[in-house]
Amino acid sequence: MFTPGFLFGALALLGMLSNSVETVNAQVPGNTIPPLSLDSALWIWTGEPPGIPGMRAFRKTLPEGRSRAVCVTFAIAADDAYTVWVNGVEIGDNIRKGGDPGGSAFRELDIYSVSLSHTKNVIAVNATNVVSVDGVILTGVVQYEDGSQVTFVTDASWLTAGNIPPPDRFQLIDFDDSNWAHVAIIGPVGTQPWGVLRFAPFTGKACGQSDQPVGPDGPYPLACPVLPPLPHGAKSPYWDLRHQVDCEVRRLEEALFLCQREKQALIDKLLRLFKEIGGTDFCQDIQCT
Known part of the structure; x- marks a missing residue:
């Protein structure tokens, strides 16, 4: 399950995105x-x-x-x-x-x-x-x-x-x-x-570029990180969902390089995963509907 710190960090990231796209894109250009x-x-x-x-x-x-x-x-x-x-x-x-x-x-x-x-x-x-x-x-x-x-x-x-x-x-x-x-x-x-x-001439791809589909403002984010194993071989029905949410949080960070439309699509996907894990009461608390 999610820890309070993890959820707080993920939600705080959602609030940061609207003010960060242009600045970070200018600071670390992808081309x-x-x-x-x-x-x-x-x-x-x-x-x-x-x-x-x-x-x-x-x-x-x-x-x-x-x-x-x-x-x-x-x-x-x-x-x-x-x-x-x-x-x-x-x-x-x-x-x-x-x-x-x-x-x-x-x-x-x-x-x-x-x-x-x-x-x-x-x-x-x-x-x-x-x-x-x-x-x-x-x-x-x-x-x-x-x-x-x-x-x-x-x-x-x-x-x-x-x-x-x-x-x-x-x-x-x-x-x-x-x-x-x-x-x-x-x-x-x-x-x-x-x-x-x-x-030698640089013939590769600069950071932020990939062979994945490209939107109007730049390339799609990096691949998701590998999820570490559960402690002591434990099992959890929520682990795959946790992996997806961890992945989407990482992709949201990379979405700072994307246009508003692509960024919003990633936010929507994360909120759908929150719904699956937390249920109706949880989504009412974070107003994700």
Whole structure:
């Protein structure tokens, strides 16, 4: 069943929506990405001597802001190859570029823009060295619901599993990296043998865009989050409905980027779910008819 705090938060969100659509849409636009800079980015690795082949794991918890993080945009390169995840979801790799010691994949940073829906957000990288020197470099910007943003780069704050293959599930948010070591710094942009770097053209979708149906003012919201299991294996006939309501509250937050008509449709759907769960008396209390 719903807790009073959950219901209060959901109802408060309904009241906020009418004043927020234009402002948030202007603060975190769905069709652009923020500028990226390599000025402070550093090449990092595990601290091993160069030239040892193998896969190595790296993690970075993204900086928190005054409000909820809604988007991360970042550019990454690795010598020789990388695969990158955000919050456990694989985002991309440079294997299509060859990712080999004779290629130039490490001279061109690939750009990704990823919507965020968690309180804690983690970037995880599986970097592979084939031969000779090895390194990972990344620069990024986190955007927040209040319109603020924070930059981050590969630096000494990143963690690594060291000179072992990436552990199972290391890319997940709740993976325990408390025993991991801080990375070793190789050098800034311009360090040899990598020299001058460049950004690849951004060909993906900026935060807020998706392949789902698009309304007159923008794309439809993100997919619903996964519902956690009931405690101790308990069962409840209301759990599926709770999942739907949790989902619609999340979609209402994303509806700040939508037009009034789409926003109202989501509100109506949430109220219908309230009716199913609370019955007539509940709906009279919140005036949802």
